[in-house]
Amino acid sequence: MAALGLAAGACTTSADAGNEGQAAATGGAAASGPTSQPPEHLEAEVLSSRAEDVTGGDTVVQVRLPAGLAADAVTVTADATGEAFPVEVDRTGRHVARVSGLPDGSSTITAVAGDGDRATVEVTNHPTTGPLFSGPHLPMPVCSTDLYGLGEPLDEDCSATTSIRWKYLSTDGELKPLDDPSTLPTDVETIGETKLPFIVRQETGTLNRGIYWITVLDPMPDPTSQQWDPSAWNGRLIYEFGGGCGTSYSQGFKMLGDPSTELLERGYAFATSTLNTFQVACNDVLSAESVSMVKERFAEGYDTPAFTIGSGGSGGAIQQYLIAQNYPGLLDAISPALPFPDAISISGGVVDCALLGDYYATPDGAALSEEQRTAINGHLTTDTCGMWDATFAPIVDPSGPCTIPGLSAAGPLIGGLPDGGFPLLPRDEVYDAETNPDGLRCTLQDSNVNLIGTDPETGFARRPWDNVGVEYGLGALRDGVIDLDTFLALNEGIGSYDIDGNHVAERAEADEDTIRTAYATGRVTDGSGDLRRIPIISVNVWTDDQGDIHDRFRAFSMRERLRNPDGSNPPNHMIWTRGLPDGSNLVQSLSGSLDVGSEAITVLDTWLTALDADTSGDPIEVRLERTRPDEAIDNCITADGER
Known part of the structure; x- marks a missing residue:
């Protein structure tokens, strides 16, 4: 592999905002365009999800009223039930109707005014177990409901009864269980200047076969009615994504600790699902589908957020990028940390590390010095490939353990894991070419079989990876670190892996249909969708010298994909480089659970607020640049705070 020129850790300069980006608006708040005037006639649209992605028989419909028409003069009905639903005013001033009782399949929701004016919207309702758009359910023989306090599963889809529990922040700074929310503990902390009690409500349930969490301040809880007190909410939702990249065939786990008490105190709500942890299922479409369902649940049970901001690192960054690209409107801004652009395009380099590790175990490879191996690998140290080889490279082996042993052993360092560690697929259910x-x-490909299809020759999922034509060690040869004979021996002996993960002498070659499908279905980030239309702050943590897999050039590979046609930097994408926070470690980096602070969320919120208030009607790239906060620039701060 050629040496990677951006591994030196130098900081970059502020964005050169070009004006060649896309100008089309989307359903995302950040690109909503000018504030609309009252319509001439009634209008209706689904607010809680896409109209074709309603679940559970409930939906929130926004009714836009002509000037002079009162809300109580409008009746909203669903053809499937004939029931009438009142039009109410939500906290942002929108007129909404909360429709329930929809059967699975298509329904027509109609808003009618007293003068006969009407508006209709067609919706499609689905079971809360899904699927919506991710394709047929993959097997899920392992449920996690009991591990997360929801009891034994109710059915084969790992469903469970929804639970609402409360916690409180004590004066010693610890979140503690609050068994009786009707009685305030004597050591409860208060919320800022409001002096309201710092009580946190956490809803846990199952959607899309995953376990979801919604966490929000609830300063005056009502355990009898379980009605939420929204007085401390700022109208924003932070959607969290967990790291890794796995194929667990389980309901899963989360690799995220409790939400930030600092951000909770400032009024932010939080949401996530086990299927938003990439180590559970390295499938961004399944993750997007879960975001849609959980956000719908939040809109129906709480309120519709003004903005939804994505957060998370490593595999969590991949999900944010791909969801913003392929499902515009789900995320209004993103803060990908420890960023990889996607799973498919980086997988070749991961497998290369495994192949090189195998080669270094041969007599020719063992004779190479540390300097030569470092130059061949193309990283700052050989430990980077070593970490890939020990963690995610084994995913080429279909008979592997379906988890990362190192992560399992490091479970206490990863927030959110149940006490029992990772839920594991029974060994007798795992593929074995001979016995099973x-x-x-x-x-990886089996986690995405619905997206990339199956190989008709093998019946297995297509594999979008090959290494035909790769000249391993070319950079090292050009730099004079290895000679021509060493280069030729390396490339003759490197080989590849067959479909069962066996090391073979031949190079692997993917067919064109597989590669074409990976690009056509959006599995590779290309800067489309919302990636040029929403604020993005990517937080890169400098750990290259420690052998971390999150090497620095990844942030810049994303920058290259987002560049304007004239070569200038996009106005919406900032790269922040930080030192490894005190007390942090590479396990947290590996799992994507590294705490990179709240500054990016703060700046993105400021940016979104200004963008939403910009009613100019100018192209989105112009508005993004004009509303960009002063803090939203490329910058670099060391672990010691030096800028």
């Missing part, structure tokens, strides 16, 4: 050829295959 019909077993479950734990590879």
Whole structure:
């Protein structure tokens, strides 16, 4: 592999905002455009989800009223039930109707005014177990409901009864369980200047077969009615994404600790699902589908957020990028940390590290010096490939353990994992070419079989990876670190892995249909969708010298994909480089659970607020640049605070 020129850790300069980006608006708040005037006639649209992605028989419909028409003069009905639903005013001043009782399938919701004016919207309702758009359910023989306090699963889809529990922030700074929310503890902390009690409500349930969490301040809880007190909410939702990249065939786990008490105190709500942890299922479409369902639940049970800001690192960054690209409107801004652009395009380099590790175990490879191996690998140290080889590279083996042993051993360092550690697929259900050829295959491509299809020759998921034509060690040869004979021996002996993960002498070659499908279905980030239309602050933590897999050039590979056609930097994408926070470690980096602080969320919120208030009607790239806060620039701050 050629040496990577951006591994030196130098800081970059502020964005050169070009004006060649896309100008089309989307459903995302950040690109909503000018504030609309009252319509001439009634209008209706689904607010809680896309109209075709309603779940559970409930939906929130916004009714836009002509000037002079009172809300109580409008009746909203659903053809499937004939029931009438009142039009109410939500906290942002929108007129909404909360429709319930919809059957699975298509329904027509109609808003009618007394003068006969009407508006209709067609909706499609689905079961809360899904799927919506991710394709047929993959097997899920392992449920996690009991591990997260929801009891034994109610059905084969791992469903559970929804639970609402409360916690409180004590004066010693610890979140503690609050068994009786009707009685305030004597050591309860208060919320800022409001002096309201710092009580946190956490709803846990199942949607899309995953376990979800919604966490929000609830300063005056009512355990009898379970009605939420929204007085401390700032109208924003932070959607969290967990790291990794796995194929667990389980309901999963989360690799995220409790939400930030600092951000809770400032009024932010939080949401996530086990299927938003990439180590559970390295499938961004399944993750997007879960975001849609959980956000719908939040809109229906709490309120519709003004903005939804994505947060999370490593595999959590991949999800944010791909969801913003492929499902505009789900996320209004994103803060990908420890950023990788996507799973598919980086997988070749991951497998290369495994192949090189195998080669270094041969007599020719063992004769190479540390300097030569470092130059061949193309990283700052050989430990980077070593970490890839020990963690995610084994995902090429379909008979592997379906988890990362190192992460399991480091469970206490990863917030959010249940006491029992990672839920594991029973060994007798895992594929084995000889003893269990019909077993479950734990590879990246098998997690995405609905998206990339199956190989008609093998019946297995297509594999979008090859290494035909790769000249391993070319950079090292050009730099004079290895000679031509060493270069030729390396490339003759490197080989590849077959579909069962066996090391073979031949190079691997993916067919064109597989590669074309990976691009056509959006599995590779290309700067489309909302990626040029929403604020993005990517937080890169400098750990290259420690052998971290999150090497620095990844942030810049994303920058290259987002560049304007004239070569200038996009106005919406900032790269922040930080030192490894005190008390942090590479396990947290590896799992994507590293705490990079709240500054990016603060700046993104400021940016979104200004963008939403910009009613100029100018192209989105112009508005993004004009409303960009002073803090939203490329910058670099060391672990010691030096800028």
